[in-house]
Amino acid sequence: MAVMKFGGTSVGTAQAMQQAITIVAREKERATPLVVLSACSGITNKLIQIADAAGRSALDDAIALAADVRRHHLDLASVLVGDPARREELCSKIEEFVSRLEMLIKGIEIVGELTERTKDMFCSFGELLSTTVFAAAMKDQGYDVQWLDVRTVMITDSNFGFARPLNEVCEENVRRIIKPLLKRGTIVITQGYIGATKEGKTTTLGRGGSDFSAALLGAWLDDNSIQIWTDVDGVMTCDPRLVPEARSIRVMTFSEAAELAYLGAKVLHPDTIAPAVEKNIPVYVLNSWHPDAKGTIITNDPERLAGMSYKGLVKSIAVKKGQCIINIHSNRMLGRHGFMNELFGVFSRYGVSVEMISTSEVSVSLTVDEKSFSNDLIDDLKSFADVEIEHNVATVSVVGDNLRMSRGVAGRIFSDLKDVNIRMISQGASEINVGFVVEDKDVVTAVNNLHREFFSGLEAEGIFEVPAGRP
Ligand code: ADP
Ligand code: ASP
Ligand code: MG
Numbered sequence: 001m002a003v004m005k006f007g008g009t010s011v012g013t014a015q016a017m018q019q020a021i022t023i024v025a026r027e028k029e030r031a032t033p034l035v036v037l038s039a040c041s042g043i044t045n046k047l048i049q050i051a052d053a054a055g056r057s058a059l060d061d062a063i064a065l066a067a068d069v070r071r072h073h074l075d076l077a078s079v080l081v082g083d084p085a086r087r088e089e090l091c092s093k094i095e096e097f098v099s100r101l102e103m104l105i106k107g108i109e110i111v112g113e114l115t116e117r118t119k120d121m122f123c124s125f126g127e128l129l130s131t132t133v134f135a136a137a138m139k140d141q142g143y144d145v146q147w148l149d150v151r152t153v154m155i156t157d158s159n160f161g162f163a164r165p166l167n168e169v170c171e172e173n174v175r176r177i178i179k180p181l182l183k184r185g186t187i188v189i190t191q192g193y194i195g196a197t198k199e200g201k202t203t204t205l206g207r208g209g210s211d212f213s214a215a216l217l218g219a220w221l222d223d224n225s226i227q228i229w230t231d232v233d234g235v236m237t238c239d240p241r242l243v244p245e246a247r248s249i250r251v252m253t254f255s256e257a258a259e260l261a262y263l264g265a266k267v268l269h270p271d272t273i274a275p276a277v278e279k280n281i282p283v284y285v286l287n288s289w290h291p292d293a294k295g296t297i298i299t300n301d302p303e304r305l306a307g308m309s310y311k312g313l314v315k316s317i318a319v320k321k322g323q324c325i326i327n328i329h330s331n332r333m334l335g336r337h338g339f340m341n342e343l344f345g346v347f348s349r350y351g352v353s354v355e356m357i358s359t360s361e362v363s364v365s366l367t368v369d370e371k372s373f374s375n376d377l378i379d380d381l382k383s384f385a386d387v388e389i390e391h392n393v394a395t396v397s398v399v400g401d402n403l404r405m406s407r408g409v410a411g412r413i414f415s416d417l418k419d420v421n422i423r424m425i426s427q428g429a430s431e432i433n434v435g436f437v438v439e440d441k442d443v444v445t446a447v448n449n450l451h452r453e454f455f456s457g458l459e460a461e462g463i464f465e466v467p468a469g470r471p
Contacts, residue, residue, distance in 0.1 A: 001182060002033045002225045005192060005214035008041030009231040010288040011130050014079035021138055023229065023291050024187065028143070032182045034217060035189045036150075037134055038210040039126025040076075043069060044193075047101075051122035054105040055114030062105045070098040073129045080137035090136040094129065101125050116160035120194075120204045124151075127191035127210070135189040145187045153177055154195035154213065156203045163195055163203035165216055174220040182221075190217075211269035215283065219275035226276055227284045228268065233467035234285040234296030235260065235267055238317040240467070242444055243451045247464035249296050249315060251305060256315055256401055257283070257298040259433055263397040264320030273298070290468035310463045313409055314454040315400040317447055321440060322370045323355065323393050325423055326378070329363040330385035340364075342384060350377045356395050356435050358426045365424050367395055367437060393423055394443045397435035398450065404431045416453045420446045 004027060006020045027033045039047075046065055053062035073094045081087040104121055108114055128149075135147035153173040156163035181188050192210025195203045205212050211228055218226035232240060233248040235257065240246040252260075258273040267285060276283045276298070286295035297304060333339045343364060347354055352374070357366040370391065381387045403409055413434060414422070424437040438446050455464070 001031050001221060001223045002027060002227055003036060003214045003218040003221065003223055004033045004227045004229060005036040005210055006038065006288060007210065007228070007230045008038045008044070010229050011037050011134060012041035014076050016288070017076065017080060017134055017137060019288055019291075020229065021134070021141065023288060024138070025141075025143065026291070027227075028187060032185050032187055034178060034182060034221065034223075035134070035187060036192045036210060036214040036217060037127060037131050037189065038192050040072060040130050043072065043126040043129070044123055044207070047122045047126055048119070050101070050105060051108070051114055051119045054108035054122075055112075057109050057112060059105065059109045062109070063102065066098060066101050066105060069101070069125070069129070070094065073133055076133045077136070080133065081140045083140055086136060086140050090133065093132050093136075097125055097129055097132070117158075117201060120160045120163075121202045123204050124191075124194045124202045127194050131189050131191050138187065138189070143187060144185060145189055146181050148178070148181075148188050148190040150190040150192075150194060150213070151196035151200070151202060153190075154216070155198055156195040156205070158197045158201065158203065160201075160203055162206045163197075164205075165195065166198075167220075169198075170216070171220040174217065178217075178221065205271075206269075208266065208269040209271075211272040212275075215272045215275040218281055219279045222279060223281055225284055226272075226281055227286055228272070229286050229288040230267060231287065231289065232267060233287045233290060233293045233465070235265065235298070235316065236467070237315070237455050237464065238447055238451055239265065239267075239319060242319060242447050243317075245448075245451060245455075246467075247455065248293070248467050250294060250463050250465055251297045251299065252315060253305065253401055254298060254300050255430070255432060256399055259397075259428070259430060260316050260318050260399050263318035263399065263433060263435065264395065265316065265318045287468070293468045294465060310402065312454065312463075313400055313402050313406050313412075314398045314450075315402075316398075317450055317454075318397045318399060319394055319443060319447060320355065320369075321394040321443065323367045323395055323437070324370050324373055325365055325367050325390040325393055325437060326381070327363060327365045327388040327390070328381060328385045329388075331362055332384070333362050333364075343381070346377060346380045349380075350374060352377060356424065356426045356437065358424055367393070367424070390423060392440045393437050394440050395435055395437050396443065396446055396450070397428070397433045398454065399433045401432055403434065409434055412453060413450065416449050417446055420449075 192213035236246040261270040282299040
């Protein structure tokens with residue numbers, strides 16, 4: 001059995017959805033899959049805009065944006081469902097979701113306050129709608145499918161906006177609800193990203209969380225593969241939007257993939273790997289536009305890794321933009337204890353996660369996501385240290401298991417970046433990454449230089465593949 005997750009661009013248009021249906025149908029010839037979908041691309045962003053508009057009582061804006069959401073899905077229905085009765089049934093389901101969305105908009109407009117909890121309700125419509133269209137389209141093409149509201153299975157805590165599943169309850173739900181359907185050969189189509197509390201309140205797992213949903217469901221099902229279908233040929237040596245020469249990586253270890261995801265490679269949500277590791281299920285990252293391309297296998301299986309031994313140092317380069325550096329300087333650090341405790345206590349109080357860090361005797365430099373930056377936090381830091389801030393920077397990290405045993409990597413990195421102003425340097429404690437910070441404007445130069453340094457001529461290694469359709 002497989003869990004097949006399709007991301008936003010893989011279900012964003014009628015053509016994309018049809019392509020995904022073809023891929024699911026092909027898998028069904030081997031074994032009945034569980035299909036987990038994202039919202040159509042752009043829809044979650046639009047729902048957040050709708051929620052924000054409702055929260056500031058801009059009713060007309062919110063209703064106009066909801067009309068776009070409605071139109072998008074009705075257009076998909078008209079292309080993808082041929083049978084008139086079935087199309088009508090689908091259209092009335094879409095109308096029902098949209099009228100619930102409009103009711104929510106009006107409710108928030110009256111109350112005049114948007115909370116994380118109500119925001120999650122807004123966001124849930126994207127996945128509910130995409131799966132409803134997809135299931136109707138598959139049914140129209142003669143497949144035995146069942147649409148499932150994942151909120152009956154994915155029971156989470158009530159940390160709205162970043163909910164975590166209650167494992168035991170969910171596993172039991174999967175056994176009771178999903179397994180029997182798959183066993184009898186019915187393809188199950190359900191939502192990524194969303195869940196519900198025990199009391200039935202809608203939650204979300206955080207942006208990009210559909211990958212995480214798929215991995216969790218795969219682990220609870222004890223599947224033999226978790227397939228992440230997206231718009232690139234697997235995990236690549238760098239984001240191909242930044243480095244046109246980026247190559248697909250055929251095989252990676254779980255730790256490399258997890259590290260890369262945490263360090264910013266958007267192709268996988270950072271939490272995807274943990275459930276797969278727990279049950280030792282391989283994760284495949286595949287391109288729905290090139291279903292026959294090999295994509296990437298993420299595994300710890302020595303047999304699979306053996307045929308793919310890799311002598312190069314770096315496997316991939318990850319970039320996280322939209323960061324800022326906070327430089328904290330205090331003579332009180334010198335030879336005293338308790339300073340770091342005080343320092344991190346401030347970040348903890350504000351719930352701000354520290355990304356990269358480097359320290360000296362009297363100073364600490366760290367990066368945080370620009371979105372979590374707050375002047376109050378800085379004021380608190382200033383009460384016991386001198387603080388400087390640099391905005392508009394990005395972290396760049398090179399990742400690879402082989403870095404652990406290698407010397408001279410830092411030298412190679414930095415001699416290659418002579419012309420780039422490096423603002424901070426840090427080596428991950430896992431020893432499989434080396435990271436540094438540059439100004440946003442230097443990212444493209446930095447990563448292309450590094451890519452040339454570490455990957456030119458390595459195609460011969462067999463572990464890298466030129467993505468389909470690229471020279
Ligand atoms: P989906 O909607 O399918 O979840 P995402 O947009 O979340 O897709 O992730 C896919 C995107 O991740 C790619 O289009 C690519 O631009 C970006 N990306 C960033 N780093 C990498 C990498 N190392 N390998 C592949 N893609 C990457
Ligand atoms: N639709 C959600 C988002 O855009 C979840 C996902 O696509 O993984 O963040
Ligand atoms: Mg994604």
